[in-house]
Amino acid sequence: MSALVIRGVRKRFGAQEVLKGIDIAAESGEFIVLVGPSGCGKSTLLNIVAGLEQPDAGDVEIAGRVVTRVPPKDRDIAMVFQSYALYPTMTVRQNITFGMECRGVPKRQQAEALARTARLLQIEALLERKPAQLSGGQRQRVAMGRALVRDPLLFLFDEPLSNLDAKLRVEMRMEIKQLHRRIGATMVYVTHDQIEAMTMATRIAVMHQGAVQQFADPDTVYNRPANLFVARFMGAPPMNTVAARLVGGERPVAVIGAGRPDEIRLTLPAEGGPPPGWRNREVVLGIRPEAIAEAGRRFGAEEGSFSTLEAPVEMTEPTGAETIVMMRLGGEPVLGRVAPDVRPVVGGAARFAVDTRRICLFDPATEQLIA
Amino acid sequence: MPAGTAAVAGVPPLARPAPARWRGWLGRLAPHLVLWPPLLVSVLHVVSFTAYTTWISFTPSTLLPEYDWVGVQNYVSVLNSRNWKIAYSNLVIYGCGFVLLTTALGLLLAVLIDQRIRAENLFRTIFLYPMAVSFVVTGTVWAWLLNPGIGIQHLVRGFGWAGFRFDWLVDREMAIYTIVIAGAWQASGFAMALFLAGIRSVDADLYRAAQIDGAGPWRIYRRVVLPCIGPIFIAVLVILLQFAIKTFDLVRALTGGGPGLATQLPTLVVYDLMFQRGLLGRGAAAAVMLLLSLLVVLLPYFAYARWRKRREARHG
Numbered sequence: 007m008s009a010l011v012i013r014g015v016r017k018r019f020g021a022q023e024v025l026k027g028i029d030i031a032a033e034s035g036e037f038i039v040l041v042g043p044s045g046c047g048k049s050t051l052l053n054i055v056a057g058l059e060q061p062d063a064g065d066v067e068i069a070g071r072v073v074t075r076v077p078p079k080d081r082d083i084a085m086v087f088q089s090y091a092l093y094p095t096m097t098v099r100q101n102i103t104f105g106m107e108c109r110g111v112p113k114r115q116q117a118e119a120l121a122r123t124a125r126l127l128q129i130e131a132l133l134e135r136k137p138a139q140l141s142g143g144q145r146q147r148v149a150m151g152r153a154l155v156r157d158p159l160l161f162l163f164d165e166p167l168s169n170l171d172a173k174l175r176v177e178m179r180m181e182i183k184q185l186h187r188r189i190g191a192t193m194v195y196v197t198h199d200q201i202e203a204m205t206m207a208t209r210i211a212v213m214h215q216g217a218v219q220q221f222a223d224p225d226t227v228y229n230r231p232a233n234l235f236v237a238r239f240m241g242a243p244p245m246n247t248v249a250a251r252l253v254g255g256e257r258p259v260a261v262i263g264a265g266r267p268d269e270i271r272l273t274l275p276a277e278g279g280p281p282p283g284w285r286n287r288e289v290v291l292g293i294r295p296e297a298i299a300e301a302g303r304r305f306g307a308e309e310g311s312f313s314t315l316e317a318p319v320e321m322t323e324p325t326g327a328e329t330i331v332m333m334r335l336g337g338e339p340v341l342g343r344v345a346p347d348v349r350p351v352v353g354g355a356a357r358f359a360v361d362t363r364r365i366c367l368f369d370p371a372t373e374q375l376i377a
Numbered sequence: 378m379p380a381g382t383a384a385v386a387g388v389p390p391l392a393r394p395a396p397a398r399w400r401g402w403l404g405r406l407a408p409h410l411v412l413w414p415p416l417l418v419s420v421l422h423v424v425s426f427t428a429y430t431t432w433i434s435f436t437p438s439t440l441l442p443e444y445d446w447v448g449v450q451n452y453v454s455v456l457n458s459r460n461w462k463i464a465y466s467n468l469v470i471y472g473c474g475f476v477l478l479t480t481a482l483g484l485l486l487a488v489l490i491d492q493r494i495r496a497e498n499l500f501r502t503i504f505l506y507p508m509a510v511s512f513v514v515t516g517t518v519w520a521w522l523l524n525p526g527i528g529i530q531h532l533v534r535g536f537g538w539a540g541f542r543f544d545w546l547v548d549r550e551m552a553i554y555t556i557v558i559a560g561a562w563q564a565s566g567f568a569m570a571l572f573l574a575g576i577r578s579v580d581a582d583l584y585r586a587a588q589i590d591g592a593g594p595w596r597i598y599r600r601v602v603l604p605c606i607g608p609i610f611i612a613v614l615v616i617l618l619q620f621a622i623k624t625f626d627l628v629r630a631l632t633g634g635g636p637g638l639a640t641q642l643p644t645l646v647v648y649d650l651m652f653q654r655g656l657l658g659r660g661a662a663a664a665v666m667l668l669l670s671l672l673v674v675l676l677p678y679f680a681y682a683r684w685r686k687r688r689e690a691r692h693g
Contacts, residue, residue, distance in 0.1 A: 091582035105590035
């Protein structure tokens with residue numbers, strides 16, 4: 007059974023259409039991440055699922071029941087806000103039990119649920135404090151506790167980690183993921199951070215300009231982005247995208263900077279290549295930086311599925327775990343990720359290995375993935 | 378304009394033309410020129426006259442000031458006068474009634490206006506308007522409205538309900554409540570504005586969280602919003618209470634303190650002693666006691682405000 011179905015949802019604020027027909031279906035127990043740059047409509051969509059906003063068209067279905075006109079309190083959902091939205095005049099205990107109090111849960115049952123949640127989140131020592139007396143991370147836990155204490159059909163998260171410092175954010179990210187595994191609930195999580203999306207989601211909905219660009223599992227979104235927006239949004243550093251020309255006989259060859267003295271020819275793998283109609287046409291070639299490494303790297307692949315090329319090195323960025331190299335392929339700037347101990351000489355040329363299986367081709371007109 | 382900024386920053390300050398330097402100096406001086414003279418004048422005014430009144434209250438002054446010392450004699454005779462006792466018990470009834478009714482009405486209006494109604498600005502202005510009217514006008518208008526011969530009672534009887542009675546204005550027991558009504562009519566818009574500002578400053582996410590927690594509108598206000606604006610409650614109560622203590626012109630215009638002494642208030646007693654009976658010393662004593670009752674309200678409030686500020690500073 008689908009835990010959540012969003013069908014043709016549209017929303018307009020004045021003249022601006024913020025959601026242009028959204029369709030998403032989540033299975034029970036899934037962790038759906040809505041990710042996109044600010045202003046893409048992801049928070050509006052979450053608010054519509056929560057019932058805090060009304061869609062202009064379309065339906066929201068939670069656990070098989072259409073709830074489009076149902077007020078938030080009757081949707082049986084829990085939500086964690088970016089601002090945490092803890093009630094400032096209540097203690098942590100009252101904050102967590104307020105929802106049960108509103109629903110008339112007996113006191114004894116409330117106490118049991120509170121104890122269980124407090125133990126789960128390790129906030130037992132904080133129960134008598136007011137939110138003002140808590141640190142950012144503690145507030146975040148209490149906000150999670152308020153959602154977890156009930157057993158709702160759906161958990162909604164609205165950028166819950168964006169107010170935490172980097173270290174705490176990574177910790178909480180793992181905790182939320184473990185929590186999801188442990189309780190097996192359906193969760194919808196909004197973020198602008200593509201790393202959170204990659205690490206936590208069972209499926210990612212990449213949103214841009216009020217539309218879902220791609221709705222797929224993290225590996226597909228990362229390796230086979232549906233269009234150039236997704237390719238450039240996911241991943242840090244993002245996918246390299248350069249203009250290229252498809253030529254070749256029995257195996258297609260992508261040429262970067264065709265006609266230049268330093269043109270680069272990449273022979274594409276035989277299977278999964280572009281449809282025949284694309285021979286001798288301009289395309290946009292996308293390749294992840296980690297698919298370009300120092301010469302000699304085999305990418306765990308058979309001979310022939312990677313090529314070696316020589317390119318001028320413009321800049322290196324040693325990050326500790328790897329060295330990021332900015333080079334030129336056929337005149338186009340491209341990033342590669344080489345081993346940390348490899349430090350190509352800036353200004354000189356170096357040899358690189360390219361994993362040609364990981365090349366994506368896009369239509370330059372529609373920006374959609376071809377192959 | 379990075380280039381332009383760099384050029385200005387590059388000019389050494391001494392090379393600036395004289396008028397610019399003058400203007401800078403004047404610019405720094407202007408706030409002081411604007412702030413200090415009025416502050417000095419009002420401090421001199423308030424403090425010196427308060428001190429003078431206090432001094433007079435210890436003298437046997439009658440129609441004109443005399444500067445002999447009679448100790449607390451004026452205080453004793455004012456405190457023992459029936460007039461003063463009635464005025465103070467009236468003040469208690471009026472003060473409590475006015476503050477409670479005004480707070481309740483103001484809060485109700487604020488909550489109603491908070492419901493994202495149409496023409497909110499219009500309603501806000503309408504409810505705030507009475508505050509712009511002088512108390513004398515309020516008193517006069519309500520004197521007409523409450524006058525049994527020409528006001529509400531007359532109107533309702535005109536509709537055919539011949540037995541309708543609404544004659545509180547001339548009723549010794551009820552007259553004080555007419556002051557409460559008129560005062561609340563005038564001030565509840567002001568209380569509304571303060572409450573509304575408070576309600577609007579509550580983080581919108583709190584409403585959303587409470588909605589999702591399953592709270593209805595009444596519970597959201599009672600448990601989430603109103604506790605958040607606790608400090609505003611205290612501010613409203615204190616402001617209204619000192620309004621009540623200072624009330625003078627409203628009563629003057631509405632009932633003149635009557636019927637009999639039924640709506641006599643301490644401010645009217647002060648006026649009466651000083652300017653009607655020519656007993657400056659006693660009038661001053663009554664005025665000083667009035668000032669003390671104001672301080673009883675205001676000092677704890679200032680202490681509370683300071684305490685809150687310090688607590689906030691500690692918790693960040």
